[in-house]
Amino acid sequence: MLMKISIRLLLLVMCVAMAISSTLATAMQFERNFPVGIKRGKMTTTDLADVVIDGKLRLVSMGLRIYNEENAIVPVAHVYVRNVVVNYLEDDIGEIQKIWILTPEEAKLPLPKAQ
Structure with missing residues (x-):
């Protein structure tokens, strides 16, 4: 029983970590377009x-x-x-x-x- 909870917790942590890293990678790739005249x-x-x-x-x-x-x-x-x-x-x-x-x-x- 304890083993099943540990595996589920590990999978949950891994999924959250992957989602966060994916979001950070996307956020770091944007390029801002500044208007002419700045x-x-x-x-x-x-x-x-x-x-x-x-x-x-x-x-x-x-x-x-x-x-x-x-x-x-x-x-x-x-x-x-x-x-x-x-x-x-x-x-x-x-x-x-x-x-x-x-x-x-x-x-x-x-x-x-x-x-």
């Missing part, structure tokens, strides 16, 4: 959730979206970074609409060019 800079956030890019305090739009390295949206109040490389998109009046925190591999790539 800019790149080094971002720091302050204790008051202000955004500083390349040493300048920047105005952000009401609908600001910050995407972390896994492409999940995070609120600016939960982003505590110092001099991380980001891509960002401004609106017509210069407010920042979107920020993508880049992985080291993405930071090495050139910005997309207009066609």
